[in-house]
Amino acid sequence: MRKGFIAMLAPVLVASSLLSGCGSKSAPPAASTGDGNEPVTIDFWYSLSGKNGEVIKKMVDEFNQSQKEVKVNATFQGDYYTNHAKVMSAIAAGNQPDVTMIEVASVASFANNGALEDLTPYITGKDGIDKNDFIPGLLGNSTWNNKFYALPFNRSTPILYINKDKLKAAGLDENGPKTWDELESFAKKLSKKDTEWGFSTPVDIWFYEALVAENGGEILSEDGKQALVNSPQAVEPIKFWKKMIDEGAMKMPPGAKYDAWEVAENDFINGKVAMIFDSTGSLNSLMDKAKFRVGTAFLPKKETYGVPTGGANLVMLAKSKKKDAAWKFMKWMTDKKQTIFWSQQTGYMPVRTSAVNSEEMLKFFAEKPQFKVAVDQLQYAQPRPAAPGYKELQEVIMNEIQRAVLGEATPEDAMKTAVEKANQLLKK
Secondary structure (H helix, E strand, O other), X not given: OOOOOHHHHHHHHHHHHHHOOOOOOOOOOOOOOOOOXXXXXXXXXXXXXXXXXXXXXXXXXXXXXXXXXXXXXXXXXXXXXXXXHHHHHHHHHOOOOOEEEEEHHHHHHHHHOOOEOOOHHHHHOOOOOOHHHEOHHHOOOOEEOOEEOEEEEEEEOEEEEEEHHHHHHOOOOOOOOOEHXXXXXXXXXXXXXXXXXXEEOOOOHHHHHHHHHHOOOOOEOOOOOOEOOOOHHXXXXXXXXXXXXXXXXXXXXXXXXXXXXXXXXXHHHOOOEEEEEEEHHHHHHXXXXXXXXXXXXXXXXXXXXXXXXXEEEEEEEOOOOOHHHHHHHHHHHOOHXXXXXXXXXXXXXXXXXXXXXXXXXXXXXXXXXXXXXXHHHHHHEEOOOOOOOHHHHHHHHHHXXXXXXXXXXXXXXXXXXXHHHHHHHHOO
């Protein structure tokens, strides 16, 4: 869902090899909450900075003040990629946190290496939860090999952000384009040569996955053992992006990883671009900063609408020695009250059906309909591809997409190369 972390692959792969075979085999819950006098202290690593990070710290403070059995030390460890590498290295070194956020496409990789605790005994135990209350569309990246490893937390879909004032001034439907063709025609009308662009987006795997799904394609085969990005349905989104870039209607923001995301967001806020793809998790931040009317809409469709879910889940590390305490915290963070607060403060989706249907959330959606778009779009959502090597594989695909949009290879040749490299990774 985000771009390049090749520099981190080496330590990650080393840590992965060290992890093989070291994981828990669904060990029974360990007694680890406080003895009534002193709280059990657990470590929680998280991956969101800025306003969203401040909301996490506020929630952790409230949890710590709400009871005396568990104290949580929460530490920001960098973005998803950085945290991913740090957690893998920490597990190998034996100084891992008890709970962390894991970007959803990485759950399979961690679980396959035995790094995560199977949560099934906790969910079904006396201090369990109603798993069926989690929104079904968000559970696809919670399981691996029929075991449940992750609770949905900061979950998202990509959405289209719209500068409604610009679209109205241009005589366009301020609710935004509904199709790829409309996106292109809107973007061309909203662009001024080399100074303003109608559309911008980081050329990121998450958005690419969405366009492939909308075009009826697949990233991986159903068994997860073969890459399919050289199909016509998977090549066409790259041709679409490159065509708009060549027409001057789309700006590819410079930079890598979240730097490119930040450029796209700043260009949107500063009026240099009229429409961007971005996570619903950026909604509150963008609305706070914008001096214009911000609209949100489904990603424009091709054959159909379609988006991958994204964001991160909460996981318990298999090597944690304080699992009951870790579970108590995870359960609290994903409960109805907390997910409503989290959603309203950030823009991430509520993860529980009871929260979405609550009087409090329905009133909020009525006042701020931009927040409901991602929830409504869930009807077209699907899990991110799940395979142990997908984290590394997506970097291969992204590098080839970059080569194609920069004109260093045709989209067909780039994706042919991507498949050859990707299939080698999937054999491991």
